[in-house]
Amino acid sequence: MRVLILGKSGQLAHALMHTLPQGIQATCAGRDDVDITNTESVNTLIKQYAPSVVINAAAYTAVDKAEADRDAAWAVNATGVEHIALACKTHNVRLLHVSTDFVFGSQSAVTLHGIAPLLPLSTLAPMSVYGESKLAGEQVIANVLPNNSVVVRTAWVYSPYGANFVKTMLNLMATKPELGVIYDQIGTPTNAFGLAKWLWAVANKPHVTGTHHWTDAGVASWYDFAVAIQELALQKGLLQQTIPIKPISTAQYPTPAKRPSYSVLDKTSAEAAAGLQAKHWRSELSHVLDWLAGAIS
Ligand SMILES: NC(=O)c1ccc[n+]([C@@H]2O[C@H](COP(=O)([O-])OP(=O)(O)OC[C@H]3O[C@@H](n4cnc5c(N)ncnc54)[C@H](OP(=O)(O)O)[C@@H]3O)[C@@H](O)[C@H]2O)c1
Numbered sequence: 001m002r003v004l005i006l007g008k009s010g011q012l013a014h015a016l017m018h019t020l021p022q023g024i025q026a027t028c029a030g031r032d033d034v035d036i037t038n039t040e041s042v043n044t045l046i047k048q049y050a051p052s053v054v055i056n057a058a059a060y061t062a063v064d065k066a067e068a069d070r071d072a073a074w075a076v077n078a079t080g081v082e083h084i085a086l087a088c089k090t091h092n093v094r095l096l097h098v099s100t101d102f103v104f105g106s107q108s109a110v111t112l113h114g115i116a117p118l119l120p121l122s123t124l125a126p127m128s129v130y131g132e133s134k135l136a137g138e139q140v141i142a143n144v145l146p147n148n149s150v151v152v153r154t155a156w157v158y159s160p161y162g163a164n165f166v167k168t169m170l171n172l173m174a175t176k177p178e179l180g181v182i183y184d185q186i187g188t189p190t191n192a193f194g195l196a197k198w199l200w201a202v203a204n205k206p207h208v209t210g211t212h213h214w215t216d217a218g219v220a221s222w223y224d225f226a227v228a229i230q231e232l233a234l235q236k237g238l239l240q241q242t243i244p245i246k247p248i249s250t251a252q253y254p255t256p257a258k259r260p261s262y263s264v265l266d267k268t269s270a271e272a273a274a275g276l277q278a279k280h281w282r283s284e285l286s287h288v289l290d291w292l293a294g295a296i297s
Pocket residue numbers: 006007008009010011012013030031034035036037056057058059060061076080098099100101134154155156157158162
């Protein structure tokens with residue numbers, strides 16, 4: 001099977017290459033190879049490489065910047081995805097695409113029985129330009145390539161690569177006297193390696209289509225996540241001293257983009273589709289911190 005991965009320099013593309021299963025021939029394309037906002041560029045690349053599967057890990061991911069940069073976010077996350085979907089349709093290629101919990105809003109998880117993890121069919125209500133543009137990308141795929149595509153929504157992705165919450169926290173914990181971290185946004189961290197393994201598991205299963213949710217298992221606030229990062233990083237020698245971490249509210253830390261207060265994703269369909277069980281976020285965090293500490297490679 002030949003697989004083309006878009007988004008070469010991103011954290012998910014790195015994780016995909018690191019977890020590449022035997023028997024799959026994959027190549028990554030970066031911006032030097034393709035600009036997904038340009039339909040010719042996308043079409044030429046897919047025609048030339050002739051993959052059987054495209055994994056789109058490219059996206060405009062600067063959530064706060066997108067509020068003032070709407071056109072750029074839409075050009076990549078909506079129009080760019082349309083270019084990819086159309087080229088896949090033309091060349092009969094299966095598309096695996098990654099979306100986000102930010103397609104949901106603060107009310108999306110409220111059910112008759114209280115708050116519950118979000119299902120793929122839960123009410124969509126993006127609260128930000130990024131979320132709207134990612135939702136538009138999902139809708140394009142559903143229209144253009146309904147029977148030959150998979151959309152996987154994920155959340156709070158981190159890895160040893162690129163910029164992410166774990167690496168930002170480690171840096172702040174090593175340089176600041178104390179930290180305030182938000183306690184009233186609830187979700188689930190996701191190790192990019194686990195998401196990559198899920199994508200590889202379904203890449204080989206053409207009967208898997210539609211929208212699924214994949215994160216690590218469990219539930220956390222950003223505050224809980226930060227406390228765990230500090231605790232485990234101290235154990236592994238990545239940090240030398242403890243600093244106080246205070247729980248703060250979203251209102252105390254205003255950002256340009258609004259974010260859902262609860263976006264725990266229900267992974268049932270994704271686990272069944274791939275035959276994989278998500279592992280708890282804390283053990284996944286420990287694994288990535290071991291990597292950063294140089295204990296594994
Ligand atoms: N990170 C998270 O917490 C999170 C949460 C939920 C969902 N997701 C989704 O997961 C996927 C992977 O995220 P990630 O964290 O790996 O993202 P990332 O590290 O920001 O990587 C995104 C990649 O997209 C590339 N890209 C942007 N515009 C492009 C264009 N016009 N043409 C070609 N490539 C372009 C970027 O290239 P440059 O480096 O050259 O800009 C970068 O390599 C994305 O779909 C994202 O929306 C991420």
